[in-house]
Amino acid sequence: MFEKLKAKKIDIEAGENKVILNKKDAERMGLRSQSRVKVEFSGQSTVAIVELSETLVEEGEVGLLQRVAKKIDVDAGDDLTVVPSERPKSIEHIKEKLEGKELSEHAIDEIIQDITDRKLSDIELSAYVSGIYANGMTLKETKNLTIAMIKTGDKIEFDKHPIFDHHSIGGVPGNKITLLVVPIVAAAGLLIPKTSSRAISSAGGTADIFEVLTNVTLSISQIKSITEEIGGVIAWGGAVNVAPSDDLIIRAEYPLRIDPYAQVLASVLSKKKASGAEYLVMDIPVGPQTKVVNMEDARKYARDFVTLGEDIGINVRCAISYGGQPVGEGIGPAIEAREALAALEGKDVPNSLIEKSIELAGMVLEQGGLAEGRGRTQAKDILTSGAALDKFKEIIQHQGGDPDVTSDDVAIGKHHHEIHCNRDGYIGGIDNHCIIEIVRSAGAPYCKGAGIILNKKQGDQVDKDEVLYTIYSDNKNSLGEAIKMANHLKPISIEGMILEKHPSYRLV
Amino acid sequence: MFEKLKAKKIDIEAGENKVILNKKDAERMGLRSQSRVKVEFSGQSTVAIVELSETLVEEGEVGLLQRVAKKIDVDAGDDLTVVPSERPKSIEHIKEKLEGKELSEHAIDEIIQDITDRKLSDIELSAYVSGIYANGMTLKETKNLTIAMIKTGDKIEFDKHPIFDHHSIGGVPGNKITLLVVPIVAAAGLLIPKTSSRAISSAGGTADIFEVLTNVTLSISQIKSITEEIGGVIAWGGAVNVAPSDDLIIRAEYPLRIDPYAQVLASVLSKKKASGAEYLVMDIPVGPQTKVVNMEDARKYARDFVTLGEDIGINVRCAISYGGQPVGEGIGPAIEAREALAALEGKDVPNSLIEKSIELAGMVLEQGGLAEGRGRTQAKDILTSGAALDKFKEIIQHQGGDPDVTSDDVAIGKHHHEIHCNRDGYIGGIDNHCIIEIVRSAGAPYCKGAGIILNKKQGDQVDKDEVLYTIYSDNKNSLGEAIKMANHLKPISIEGMILEKHPSYRLV
Numbered sequence A, B: 001m002f003e004k005l006k007a008k009k010i011d012i013e014a015g016e017n018k019v020i021l022n023k024k025d026a027e028r029m030g031l032r033s034q035s036r037v038k039v040e041f042s043g044q045s046t047v048a049i050v051e052l053s054e055t056l057v058e059e060g061e062v063g064l065l066q067r068v069a070k071k072i073d074v075d076a077g078d079d080l081t082v083v084p085s086e087r088p089k090s091i092e093h094i095k096e097k098l099e100g101k102e103l104s105e106h107a108i109d110e111i112i113q114d115i116t117d118r119k120l121s122d123i124e125l126s127a128y129v130s131g132i133y134a135n136g137m138t139l140k141e142t143k144n145l146t147i148a149m150i151k152t153g154d155k156i157e158f159d160k161h162p163i164f165d166h167h168s169i170g171g172v173p174g175n176k177i178t179l180l181v182v183p184i185v186a187a188a189g190l191l192i193p194k195t196s197s198r199a200i201s202s203a204g205g206t207a208d209i210f211e212v213l214t215n216v217t218l219s220i221s222q223i224k225s226i227t228e229e230i231g232g233v234i235a236w237g238g239a240v241n242v243a244p245s246d247d248l249i250i251r252a253e254y255p256l257r258i259d260p261y262a263q264v265l266a267s268v269l270s271k272k273k274a275s276g277a278e279y280l281v282m283d284i285p286v287g288p289q290t291k292v293v294n295m296e297d298a299r300k301y302a303r304d305f306v307t308l309g310e311d312i313g314i315n316v317r318c319a320i321s322y323g324g325q326p327v328g329e330g331i332g333p334a335i336e337a338r339e340a341l342a343a344l345e346g347k348d349v350p351n352s353l354i355e356k357s358i359e360l361a362g363m364v365l366e367q368g369g370l371a372e373g374r375g376r377t378q379a380k381d382i383l384t385s386g387a388a389l390d391k392f393k394e395i396i397q398h399q400g401g402d403p404d405v406t407s408d409d410v411a412i413g414k415h416h417h418e419i420h421c422n423r424d425g426y427i428g429g430i431d432n433h434c435i436i437e438i439v440r441s442a443g444a445p446y447c448k449g450a451g452i453i454l455n456k457k458q459g460d461q462v463d464k465d466e467v468l469y470t471i472y473s474d475n476k477n478s479l480g481e482a483i484k485m486a487n488h489l490k491p492i493s494i495e496g497m498i499l500e501k502h503p504s505y506r507l508v
Helices: A023-029 A066-071 A090-098 A105-116 A122-135 A139-151 A178-187 A206-210 A220-230 A245-256 A261-274 A295-312 A333-344 A351-367 A375-384 A387-398 A432-441 A476-489 B023-028 B066-071 B090-098 B105-116 B122-135 B139-151 B178-187 B206-210 B220-230 B245-256 B261-274 B295-312 B333-344 B351-367 B375-384 B387-398 B432-441 B476-489
Strands: A003-010 A018-022 A036-041 A044-053 A061-065 A079-084 A164-168 A192-196 A232-236 A279-286 A315-322 A415-420 A425-430 A451-454 A467-473 A492-495 B003-010 B018-022 B036-041 B044-053 B061-065 B079-084 B164-168 B192-196 B232-236 B279-286 B315-322 B415-420 B425-430 B451-454 B467-473 B492-495
Touching: A003 A023, A003 A066, A018 A023, A018 A036, A018 A066, A023 A044, A044 A066, A061 A066, A090 A105, A090 A122, A090 B122, A090 B245, A105 A122, A105 A139, A105 A245, A122 A245, A122 A261, A122 B090, A122 B122, A122 B245, A139 A245, A139 A261, A139 A295, A164 A178, A164 A192, A164 A261, A164 A351, A178 A192, A178 A206, A178 A232, A178 A333, A178 A351, A178 A375, A178 A387, A192 A206, A192 A220, A206 A232, A206 A333, A220 A232, A220 A387, A232 A387, A245 A261, A245 B090, A245 B122, A261 A295, A279 A295, A279 A351, A295 A315, A315 A351, A333 A351, A333 A387, A333 A451, A351 A375, A375 A387, A415 A476, A432 A451, A432 A476, A467 A476, B003 B066, B018 B023, B018 B036, B018 B066, B023 B044, B044 B066, B061 B066, B090 B105, B090 B122, B105 B122, B105 B139, B105 B245, B122 B245, B122 B261, B139 B245, B139 B261, B139 B295, B164 B178, B164 B192, B164 B261, B164 B351, B178 B192, B178 B206, B178 B232, B178 B333, B178 B351, B178 B375, B178 B387, B192 B206, B192 B220, B206 B232, B206 B333, B220 B232, B220 B387, B232 B387, B245 B261, B261 B295, B279 B295, B279 B351, B295 B315, B315 B351, B333 B351, B333 B387, B333 B451, B351 B375, B375 B387, B415 B476, B432 B451, B432 B476, B467 B476
Parallel strands: A003 A061, A018 A044, A164 A279, A192 A232, A279 A315, B003 B061, B018 B044, B164 B279, B192 B232, B279 B315
Antiparallel strands: A003 A079, A018 A061, A036 A044, A036 A079, A415 A467, A425 A492, A451 A467, B003 B079, B018 B061, B036 B044, B036 B079, B415 B467, B425 B492, B451 B467
16 A cells, blocks of 8 residues: 655654654554555665654655655655565564574574665664674674675776775774874875764764864775876765764664674774775784773784684784873874874974874785885884874875975864863873763863863873863853863872881771 | 854654754754754653754754654744753663663663663663664563563553553454453453554454544543553553653564563563552463564463563463464454454354453453462353443443444445365465564554455365455455555465375386
């Protein structure tokens, strides 16, 4: 039983593919809230989830929320065909995963296809993520998942080869190393088209940071041509339709704050493979407040990245890195862009940033056969010679930015506030999670100037009233929120050199 | 940071508690799609999930979807306070369950409180249901879950005692026995206030069926006064706010078609306890197409219902019943109401209906100490004497219906279609799922007259061209859909007495 209903556009940006039906039409069609319908118009179609209304949508109308209206090119008042749609078979496969069963290649293909087509409701999508989190996946399932995620999106096909890439599985604030690795590698003559994410739960993704200096919204053909011309690109991955199911799956992972292991592997490798990578250096930061909390888990990731990489045709090498505190001194889009640029300019920046960048860039150079056993040294040479800075400016220019920018030009938050130390002692630790919370309160990643500059790092000696860190924001209100948050969270712990005395006496 | 925003009502009946913010306001407030806000107005408040719009809601406005507008008594244009709301702690407990951990009493209380307050999004709610399904619950957790579900709703408090009840965990079509059990038990002088559900995935819940004969939407005080006056009530449970989290949890279970074991136990017992039950007889139908597929699972349910009942102060007895085919001959609201009434009138109805009803009613009578060891006989006497019919009419009248109704008065679907047998043989089996699908296609439970009358049941001998069953509907289109479905699904299998011959020869 199908109906012809008149299109009405409803400007709501919901996560699900949704249409709104009048209650009476829905009843006649045997539909209710959460039912699924197929909406068709002159050869275009999409499956959508139904919500009901008595007045917003009249009888004989169908309300198309933004996402559906974008998918079907239709004018208000056009006659659409609306027909009840079958329950996707993939839901049964999701149920099998909740029951602890191993999923077949076909089952995984169906799930990822339905996620990509937005046929699943939030409830169903969440059950998928929950199932993978609760019961895991075998390496065989993970491989099939990776391939399914590649198949359902676009691919970047390069004419020149080989293609190198690097990626950090994240969780460490201040990790702006991509802005050093890419120009070093490209300056050495290798091709490294790096696509990066925006912040999901962090204070700023690489795309948010590099956007301070140039445009990062590039098309597939721009990524291809710039890479083949100058060797390097740093683009926002969200602008290209590469492994599109990943972003949809993240929609369910984010509110639950879960990162199912198999999904992390598949997410990274599918994006890299679809983006053309043949060689990949992975950064796996380990620390109590990163995604990977101990060496054992890090080694498992490393092994599985290498194995899965082989299975799908990417040569993967992994570096397990120190993630116990932020990398470098700055956290927040503009602050990190400025720090990276300063490092490339040869200015004085924290050693942790230089060290980590040249180690990882060196691994890529060695993969490329350019520097057997001495990649780190060669990477350092490229950095100190200024060749990396030249390449960086070339990349900025080709992506549409100003190549004459210097670190002094980068504007950071107009307002700032210093947080002082309330005693003498040593920095015992810096809490990554708390740092991120404060930086987000200050307005990052949307407010580019928001962030923190650390004046002290772990192990540093500190005197009472010295500045521990400075919070920046472009918005006074947000700065106030961030200061409140900072006073509440106390992200930096100060310790004396004597931690305890035994036996301890206390006078009553 | 809070904002004063002007209320705008948006007539959408979404499952989640939702508000719509203008994109610019949301950005300034650091909110995005799926963020949570607290909405306050003159002492009333609720937590809602955010969606964004550019035009449907202007800057300075907040769009309240139906559910939020119902909760906060507000006029369009009133100034509401909207403030970002914390992530509920219960989400961390849901995550613990996904990780296979045992939840504390406190954790379960938080989850159920947040579900009841609609603080969780669909994604979060689904993760809860998924976690219970994937990892189960201990009996201790299940007990705490049951108590949490009771605490978060209203209770029916009777002045007279003891209170009896009965319940079927369902899954068998045609199971109209409540319409016999309640009047038999009440006619014996016991108090049995039965609250029933409407159809979720079935062709008609007891409330849908009894609604054909009288009003089932009763308040708590009506349920109390009618029960204390005449002994029995059959009311729609959805009209009272008893264990309200149950319906919200079902919202996530339904699309996934999962019934987590612990949730079934807690759902039944919380509703019964909050409805005042002190004695409960459970019907656990077993069959390949019911909720409980084998005797082992049925016995586990029975043991756990008894144990949990003891824990929360209900004396529970369980009957494991045959659920291999529909009970009686009719499926669908009006058809079942008519069949039940005919049984009470002493007319000729299938033995399966009479047998099951008097067995279960007899168990209640024995629990009540009225008929030690001979409950079944006493129940049968009450039925055949006409005392049950008199009580049934009294109940119909007290709930607002016509007590003079007879089974001949009950109108069933105007249109019908007979399905004939295409060969001689025996009825090998009747598929419950397929029967339900066909009856729903015919329009049940919304169309009261829709349904099926079975002319043959399992084991019956049947000749070619004899009528197997008849489909009814008030709507010709729906009848057509149901016929198509019937021809496709073939819910009744016909077998010769010889099922196979070996070895089998086939000429090529």
